[in-house]
Amino acid sequence: xxxxxxxxxxxxxxxxxxxxxxxxxxxxxxxxxxxxxxxxxxxxxxxxxxxxxxxxxxxxxxxxxxxxxxxxxxxxxxxxxxxxxxxxxxxxxxxxxxxxxxxxxxxxxxxxxxxxxxxxxxxxxxxxxxxxxxxxxxxxxxxxxxxxxxxxxxxxxxxxxxxxxxxxxxxxxxxxxxxxxxxxxxxxxxxxxxxxxxxxxxxxxxxxxxxxxxxxxxxxxxxxxxxxxxxxxxxxxxxxxxxxxxxxxxxxxxxxxxxxxxxxxxxxxxxxxxxxxxxxxxxxxxxxxxxxxxxxxxxxxx
Amino acid sequence: xxxxxxxxxxxxxxxxxxxxxxxxxxxxxxxxxxxxxxxxxxxxxxxxxxxxxxxxxxxxxxxxxxxxxxxxxxxxxxxxxxxxxxxxxxxxxxxxxxxxxxxxxxxxxxxxxxxxxxxxxxxxxxxxxxxxxxxxxxxxxxxxxxxxxxxxxxxxxxxxxxxxxxxxxxxxxxxxxxxxxxxxxxxxxxxxxxxxxxxxxxxxxxxxxxxxxxxxxxxxxxxxxxxxxxxxxxxxxxxxxxxxxxxxxxxxxxxxxxxxxxxxxxxxxxxxxxxxxxxxxxxxxxxxxxxxxxxxxxxxxxxxxxxxxxxxxxxxxxxxxxxxxxxxxxxxxxxxxxxxxxxxxxxxxxxxxxxxxxxxxxxxxxxxxxxxxxxxxxxxxxxxxxxxxxxxxxxxxxxxxxxxxxxxxxx
Numbered sequence: 001x002x003x004x005x006x007x008x009x010x011x012x013x014x015x016x017x018x019x020x021x022x023x024x025x026x027x028x029x030x031x032x033x034x035x036x037x038x039x040x041x042x043x044x045x046x047x048x049x050x051x052x053x054x055x056x057x058x059x060x061x062x063x064x065x066x067x068x069x070x071x072x073x074x075x076x077x078x079x080x081x082x083x084x085x086x087x088x089x090x091x092x093x094x095x096x097x098x099x100x101x102x103x104x105x106x107x108x109x110x111x112x113x114x115x116x117x118x119x120x121x122x123x124x125x126x127x128x129x130x131x132x133x134x135x136x137x138x139x140x141x142x143x144x145x146x147x148x149x150x151x152x153x154x155x156x157x158x159x160x161x162x163x164x165x166x167x168x169x170x171x172x173x174x175x176x177x178x179x180x181x182x183x184x185x186x187x188x189x190x191x192x193x194x195x196x197x198x199x200x201x202x203x204x205x206x207x208x209x210x211x212x213x214x215x216x217x218x219x220x221x222x223x224x225x226x227x228x229x230x231x232x233x234x235x236x237x238x239x240x241x242x243x244x245x246x247x248x249x250x251x252x253x254x255x256x257x258x259x260x261x262x263x264x265x266x267x268x269x270x271x272x273x274x275x276x277x278x279x280x281x282x283x284x285x286x287x288x289x290x291x292x293x294x295x296x297x298x299x300x301x302x
Numbered sequence: 303x304x305x306x307x308x309x310x311x312x313x314x315x316x317x318x319x320x321x322x323x324x325x326x327x328x329x330x331x332x333x334x335x336x337x338x339x340x341x342x343x344x345x346x347x348x349x350x351x352x353x354x355x356x357x358x359x360x361x362x363x364x365x366x367x368x369x370x371x372x373x374x375x376x377x378x379x380x381x382x383x384x385x386x387x388x389x390x391x392x393x394x395x396x397x398x399x400x401x402x403x404x405x406x407x408x409x410x411x412x413x414x415x416x417x418x419x420x421x422x423x424x425x426x427x428x429x430x431x432x433x434x435x436x437x438x439x440x441x442x443x444x445x446x447x448x449x450x451x452x453x454x455x456x457x458x459x460x461x462x463x464x465x466x467x468x469x470x471x472x473x474x475x476x477x478x479x480x481x482x483x484x485x486x487x488x489x490x491x492x493x494x495x496x497x498x499x500x501x502x503x504x505x506x507x508x509x510x511x512x513x514x515x516x517x518x519x520x521x522x523x524x525x526x527x528x529x530x531x532x533x534x535x536x537x538x539x540x541x542x543x544x545x546x547x548x549x550x551x552x553x554x555x556x557x558x559x560x561x562x563x564x565x566x567x568x569x570x571x572x573x574x575x576x577x578x579x580x581x582x583x584x585x586x587x588x589x590x591x592x593x594x595x596x597x598x599x600x601x602x603x604x605x606x607x608x609x610x611x612x613x614x615x616x617x618x619x620x621x622x623x624x625x626x627x628x629x630x631x632x633x634x635x636x637x638x639x640x641x642x643x644x645x646x647x648x649x650x651x652x653x654x655x656x657x658x659x660x661x662x663x664x665x666x667x668x669x670x671x672x673x674x675x676x677x678x679x680x681x682x683x684x685x686x687x688x689x690x691x692x693x694x695x696x697x698x699x700x701x702x703x704x705x706x707x708x709x710x711x712x713x
Binding site: 014018022104115129200280288 | 312313315316319320322323324325326327329330331333334336337340341344510511512514515517518519521522523531532535536538539541542543544545546547549550553554578581582585609610611612614635638639640641642645666667669670673678680683684687690691694695697698
């Protein structure tokens with residue numbers, strides 16, 4: 001009798017744990033499903049606030065909420081440009097820093113740098129936003145002045161790139177550290193035995209053995225750059241047409257579009273945000289897919 | 303000869319390569335130092351005790367003094383009187399000029415048994431209640447009866463400073479008919495309360511669900527395709543930008559809070575959204591904790607006749623507590639720093655008396671609101687940033703201590 005009760009309790013808990021797991025796993029489905037469901041509303045013919053053409057939404061080069069023109073095409077290009085710009089700037093720095101922490105630095109300095117990276121990772125994005133909108137903007141303003149260009153109070157494409165470069169740095173660095181530390185000691189010793197110096201080993205052998213992990217870090221960093229919202233919205237400047245090619249011109253990203261003018265709670269301006277969110281999901285998915293394919297290629301060739 | 307030249311060349315390239323790593327690290331350290339320096343320089347001067355206990359919105363009161371106490375007395379000058387403060391000997395009150403954007407006269411101190419201990423709030427007609435004197439009240443206007451028995455007015459509304467008002471109080475006033483006072487405002491009390499609400503709600507939901515899911519994935523799940531699918535679906539959540547959690551919150555969870563009577567975005571909605579956002583963090587850190595627990599402990603418990611659920615609750619979970627705690631600390635850090643998901647789900651209206659189903663702002667969203675005003679308030683934003691950063695540092699340190707203790711336990 002007692003045994004039976006125990007078995008029932010066992011089964012009950014097992015089911016409970018399983019349902020918690022199913023719930024957690026279903027969240028990703030819920031997110032995608034609901035955003036897509038709400039996001040395609042404005043493009044359906046029976047949409048109550050006036051149908052928006054899907055084609056002009058996806059390929060449009062103007063975003064004017066006041067005139068009900070919604071074109072997200074140039075915003076996608078801007079988002080890609082800022083994210084890849086940040087990656088270009090931040091990637092070499094983060095790989096070098098990771099190598100420094102994992103292999104080169106004396107233990108105490110390595111510990112200190114580890115704390116630096118952890119702290120950078122722990123700083124909330126609004127704080128980065130406040131920092132960017134006063135320090136980075138004034139820096140950019142000075143740079144622009146030396147080129148004889150006027151910026152909109154420092155809010156610019158370049159500011160967004162610099163901000164994102166700082167923000168994705170800790171993510172990439174910590175993943176690169178893990179990848180570098182996971183490199184087999186034998187590979188390193190083999191290189192040293194063949195007469196390579198320590199530095200040569202680090203740069204040529206260790207880094208190339210860890211490249212798959214380092215690349216994974218870059219993909220994660222890029223994802224963060226795409227999705228970063230509140231800090232970017234503070235310095236993007238929200239240009240109404242584009243795409244922006246000039247580094248000192250203001251820009252507009254998908255996330256900054258989603259965060260502008262939050263006053264309304266119904267209507268096209270509200271629903272279109274879900275459409276932008278949908279585009280963001282697609283951008284992240286596509287870029288992740290492509291990069292993972294590239295990663296597999298890189299992983300193969302040794 | 304050639305060998306030596308080669309070696310020399312090698313040494314130089316080695317130096318350059320090593321130097322590059324030093325340079326990259328230095329840049330990151332400099333960036334961190336710049337952020338900390340900026341936040342400190344800009345924000346430190348705004349951090350006062352008032353900031354934590356004051357409301358954000360200033361409020362006005364019309365107050366008077368109880369009739370039997372409303373008369374002139376003789377009071378000793380308090381021993382600790384600032385140079386720029388003025389003391390009224392006949393009313394026992396210290397006034398000070400303050401320039402915080404606009405000029406104002408602030409009551410900073412009252413001596414024991416000053417008439418100002420017996421204040422009445424007459425802002426609402428026919429409902430006079432007692433009013434507690436507070437440091438920092440701004441004296442805007444003073445209606446009084448002068449020596450000739452005429453009613454007259456004084457105060458900062460008439461461009462008088464503290465010195466003038468004290469002079470009027472000591473030389474002219476025989477009875478105070480009414481005073482118009484204003485609290486300073488600009489505080490973050492409401493946002494702190496909201497942040498605690500969000501922390502409470504999100505952990506209340508995320509912790510049991512997350513720990514249960516981790517237990518299932520690690521203790522029960524077989525290594526088959528379905529389980530690896532579930533695992534990778536949960537893993538995918540870590541890559542979802544927080545702004546999309548916000549969108550999901552308003553579309554999926556808002557109807558849930560509507561059932562409880564919510565009409566606008568609210569703290570419950572924000573907390574639930576954060577709970578979902580925290581799930582992958584908690585699941586991961588709990589699983590990591592479970593992985594470290596030696597299998598022999600479980601086997602021992604099972605072979606002594608305990609059922610698997612008994613083993614989990616009495617043996618496995620207690621051992622995993624430090625790991626779960628690490629997850630909680632990480633979660634607290636995320637809740638405090640989160641902004642994009644919350645802007646959608648709790649709104650950006652700073653609320654001084656937040657409740658479960660009202661709007662409110664967490665500290666991070668408070669910063670967002672300060673930055674999105676027509677005149678961005680950098681000082682306040684930096685001050686709140688400084689508070690958040692101090693908290694983040696504290697969390698980091700306690701996490702390090704925790705993991706050290708834990709490491710010692712199993713090794």
